[in-house]
Amino acid sequence: MLRRLLLKQASASRHLLSTKTPQSTSHPLLHKHLLFSSSSQSQTPQSTSVEHVDDADNNQASSTISIDRSCLYNPPAHSHEPTTDSELVKHLKDVIKFRGGPISVAEYMEEVLTNPKFGFYITRDVFGAGGDFITSPEVSQMFGEMVGIWAMCLWEQMGQPEKVNLVELGPGRGTLMADLLRGASKFKSFTESLHINMVECSPVLQKLQHQNLHCTDEVNTGGSVKNKTISTLAGTPVSWHASLEEVPSGLPTIIIAHEFYDALPVHQFQRASRGWCEKMVDVAEDSSLRFVLSPQPTPATLYLMKRCKWAAKEEVEKLNHIEICPKAMDLTHIIAKRISSDGGGALIIDYGLNGIVSDSLQAIRKHKFVNILDAPGSSDLSAYVDFPSIRHSAQEVSEDISVHGPITQSQFLGSLGINFRVEALLQNCTYEQAESLRTGYWRLVGEGEAPFWEGPDEETPIGMGTRYSAMAIVNKKQGIPVPFQ
Numbered sequence: 001m002l003r004r005l006l007l008k009q010a011s012a013s014r015h016l017l018s019t020k021t022p023q024s025t026s027h028p029l030l031h032k033h034l035l036f037s038s039s040s041q042s043q044t045p046q047s048t049s050v051e052h053v054d055d056a057d058n059n060q061a062s063s064t065i066s067i068d069r070s071c072l073y074n075p076p077a078h079s080h081e082p083t084t085d086s087e088l089v090k091h092l093k094d095v096i097k098f099r100g101g102p103i104s105v106a107e108y109m110e111e112v113l114t115n116p117k118f119g120f121y122i123t124r125d126v127f128g129a130g131g132d133f134i135t136s137p138e139v140s141q142m143f144g145e146m147v148g149i150w151a152m153c154l155w156e157q158m159g160q161p162e163k164v165n166l167v168e169l170g171p172g173r174g175t176l177m178a179d180l181l182r183g184a185s186k187f188k189s190f191t192e193s194l195h196i197n198m199v200e201c202s203p204v205l206q207k208l209q210h211q212n213l214h215c216t217d218e219v220n221t222g223g224s225v226k227n228k229t230i231s232t233l234a235g236t237p238v239s240w241h242a243s244l245e246e247v248p249s250g251l252p253t254i255i256i257a258h259e260f261y262d263a264l265p266v267h268q269f270q271r272a273s274r275g276w277c278e279k280m281v282d283v284a285e286d287s288s289l290r291f292v293l294s295p296q297p298t299p300a301t302l303y304l305m306k307r308c309k310w311a312a313k314e315e316v317e318k319l320n321h322i323e324i325c326p327k328a329m330d331l332t333h334i335i336a337k338r339i340s341s342d343g344g345g346a347l348i349i350d351y352g353l354n355g356i357v358s359d360s361l362q363a364i365r366k367h368k369f370v371n372i373l374d375a376p377g378s379s380d381l382s383a384y385v386d387f388p389s390i391r392h393s394a395q396e397v398s399e400d401i402s403v404h405g406p407i408t409q410s411q412f413l414g415s416l417g418i419n420f421r422v423e424a425l426l427q428n429c430t431y432e433q434a435e436s437l438r439t440g441y442w443r444l445v446g447e448g449e450a451p452f453w454e455g456p457d458e459e460t461p462i463g464m465g466t467r468y469s470a471m472a473i474v475n476k477k478q479g480i481p482v483p484f485q
């Protein structure tokens with residue numbers, strides 16, 4: 001999600017444009033605002049604060065860590081007073097109760113986001129101005145189009161195979177894939193090679209993706225043969241899966257993961273006098289959820305040790321808090337193995353750091369930061385992506401793959417030609433469409449507040465071009481992917 005810096009942009013609107021479709025009014029003056037420098041490589045400053053929960057900026061005052069020395073494995077009896085707890089909170093408390101102790105932040109995050117009944121992503125459409133956050137594909141059609149160009153270039157480098165699995169991990173509303181297919185629809189040999197595989201855990205979002213890809217279901221009455229779903233945007237077959245492992249192997253594969261890694265559950269560790277302790281979620285005596293520290297090493301400590309080995313000693317020494325994401329490491333293993341055996345590559349775009357992540361987990365509801373433990377299931381939880389950890393995880397499974405980046409999103413989109421694309425779209429558009437293109441472009445590749453903005457302050461477009469990074473994992477046979485050369 002275009003988190004912190006997109007909070008002002010809840011009203012962002014998106015107009016779908018085609019260079020082929022003439023529009024009624026053009027507004028050439030708006031061109032002048034588009035060609036700003038967009039290649040800064042600055043990294044988001046990393047918080048090393050131990051007491052992050054008291055950070056006013058995070059608005060998490062009530063989640064102070066208290067070290068529970070007495071009753072980590074002997075939780076207080078729960079009140080039998082009637083409560084107004086949501087079903088998810090009841091479930092979390094049950095898990096803690098039956099486990100006989102607190103759960104990790106990662107387990108909490110996983111339940112909150114993807115619990116099959118009550119999870120944040122499972123129950124509704126959380127995107128856009130009316131939802132909780134907005135993502136790059138929702139900001140502008142150009143994002144999906146540029147990712148499409150990247151996929152086509154890789155397909156060329158793969159020798160234009162006749163059949164390819166195009167996989168998207170966590171496709172949200174399906175907007176990126178829809179824009180990719182629309183943009184690529186003229187390149188028939190590419191689109192005809194594709195089988196689209198959407199990896200999505202939410203039935204609500206699967207339905208939305210089906211709609212947005214303009215799918216038709218060809219019902220097969222023959223019995224044994226499965227029904228076929230076709231996206232009419234480019235005549236490509238589409239399938240849905242709950243995980244990457246379910247996507248059939250054996251075909252060259254292109255994998256796209258936009259804002260997927262940041263939704264994977266992170267474990268948090270805090271340095272204490274007795275060493276690194278894992279931060280856990282427990283039930284307090286007043287029946288609220290609270291953080292406690294583990295009294296002894298937890299299984300995730302093994303991953304912490306592994307992550308620290310990949311870092312310089314000095315990098316670890318200066319940190320009092322570390323986040324690690326074993327699920328990201330495991331997913332990267334699966335991606336790297338698949339690409340090594342089937343050929344192809346993966347593109348990962350997310351916000352994150354080119355180093356260890358200290359303390360980044362945040363909760364967002366209705367475009368505002370809220371307490372991580374507040375009304376779980378009603379806000380999004382996400383964490384910065386640790387790009388070096390992805391690189392090391394990929395490299396440890398196979399010598400047949402190479403890892404490229406991270407580079408900034410503005411470098412990535414700029415090298416793929418977003419400037420030319422926006423100029424082309426601006427040739428034929430209405431005033432409103434031009435404004436939407438201009439602000440969308442800035443949000444994708446600019447840095448900080450848009451200097452050209454003349455509207456209300458609270459709607460100032462914020463550029464995320466250096467906050468987001470792109471990384472590619474490819475089979476070495478494919479050479480170096482564009483634009484990572």
Ligand SMILES: C[S@@+](CC[C@H](N)C(=O)[O-])C[C@H]1O[C@@H](n2cnc3c(N)ncnc32)[C@H](O)[C@@H]1O
Nearest residue numbers: 121135137170171172199200201202258259263
């Ligand atoms: C932050 S959203 C990003 C959506 C989309 N890529 C975009 O940029 O608009 C995360 C997406 O991943 C899906 N998701 C999260 N965890 C998942 C999991 N463990 N397995 C499958 N899908 C998951 C969510 O339902 C959602 O579609």
